[in-house]
Structures are given as structure tokens and as C-alpha cells.
Amino acid sequence: MRTSIEGLLEYLIVKALAGKDNVIKALTDYFVYGESPSVIALKYDLSKHQVRGYAQRIVEKTGSVTRAKVILKYATPIILKIKPITRSLNNSFIKCLLCGEELPFQIAEDHIKKKHMSIVEDYLQSTVELMRKNIIMDHS
Numbered sequence: 001m002r003t004s005i006e007g008l009l010e011y012l013i014v015k016a017l018a019g020k021d022n023v024i025k026a027l028t029d030y031f032v033y034g035e036s037p038s039v040i041a042l043k044y045d046l047s048k049h050q051v052r053g054y055a056q057r058i059v060e061k062t063g064s065v066t067r068a069k070v071i072l073k074y075a076t077p078i079i080l081k082i083k084p085i086t087r088s089l090n091n092s093f094i095k096c097l098l099c100g101e102e103l104p105f106q107i108a109e110d111h112i113k114k115k116h117m118s119i120v121e122d123y124l125q126s127t128v129e130l131m132r133k134n135i136i137m138d139h140s
Contacts, residue, residue, distance in 0.1 A: 006124060007061045008071055012079045013123045017116070018108040019084035019094075022046070023054055028076045030055050031069045074131045082123060085116065 002010065015023050022044040029035040029043070030051060037048040037055070062068045086094040086108050095102050096111060098119075103111050112120065 004062045004067065005071055006128070008058060008068070009075055009079075009124055009127050010120060011057070011061060012075060013082065013120050013127065014109050014112050016079050016082040017085045017112050017120065017123075019086050019088070020109075021080055021084075024076060024079060026051055027054055027058060028072050031058065031065065031072045032076070074134055075127060078127050078130050078134075079123075085112065085119070 012024055012027075015021070023046070026040045026044045026046060029040050030037065035043075037051040040046065040051045041048040058068045058072075059065055062071060085097050087097055088105070089095050089102060092105055093102055094105050094108050096108075096115070098116055101111065101115075
């Protein structure tokens with residue numbers, strides 16, 4: 001069973017691997033910097049309803065806005081360094097760079113979770129370790 005922190009980190013790692021770092025940045029702007037969904041939507045080419053939906057999922061995973069803020073503050077710089085494993089072929093399809101499958105854009109994250117979960121697990125473990133080190137350094 002995953003902790004709420006691991007659940008959120010997995011969610012963010014899958015977004016990064018799918019090439020959706022705009023969503024990660026949008027969530028960080030919302031929780032860490034307190035920007036409004038309307039401003040974020042314009043900045044990252046999302047709708048304000050998408051921003052609210054992503055934010056709601058984060059709160060559901062963490063159980064707290066405060067917890068989400070702290071996790072995103074420390075996790076975002078680490079997770080944004082993850083290179084995507086998908087490449088856009090056009091507006092509708094992506095190609096997985098690991099297995100070569102061509103997929104509709106909408107199912108890229110499901111594909112990553114089903115076919116490449118070991119990579120997600122590796123990134124999860126290293127992200128948790130790096131976050132621990134960064135938190136210890138910040139508090140010493």
C-alpha cells in the first residue's frame with residue numbers, strides 16, 4: 001500500500017514520463033505559489049476546469065492542501081528533470097520511446113503505468129531519497 005506522498009509522487013512521475021510537465025508546473029503554481037486557476041490556465045494552455053480537476057486529485061491523494069504544498073515544493077525540481085519516454089507524432093498520437101508503440105495521446109499515462117511501471121518505481125525511489133536529503137539540508 002502506498003503512502004499519500006508516494007501516491008502523489010507516482011502521479012507526478014507518470015505525468016513527467018508522459019511529457020506533461022506543464023501539468024506539474026501548473027500544480028506547483030497553484031499549491032506552492034497560490035496562483036489562480038484562471039492565470040495558470042492561460043500560462044500553461046489548460047482550461048481552468050482542468051487545473052481545478054488536477055488540484056482536486058492532488059488533495060484527494062494527500063488529504064491536505066498543506067501537505068500537497070510541501071510535497072510539490074520539494075518534488076517539483078526533482079521530477080521536472082525526468083525525461084519523457086513519449087514523443088508526440090501529431091496532435092492525436094504519441095510514440096513510446098521504450099517499446100515503440102504508437103498510442104492515442106489520451107492513454108499515454110495508462111500505457112506507462114501498465115507497461116513501464118518498473119521505471120516509475122525506480123524514479124519514485126530515487127525521488128523520495130532526493131527529497132529526504134533536500135529536506136534534511138533545508139532544516140540543518
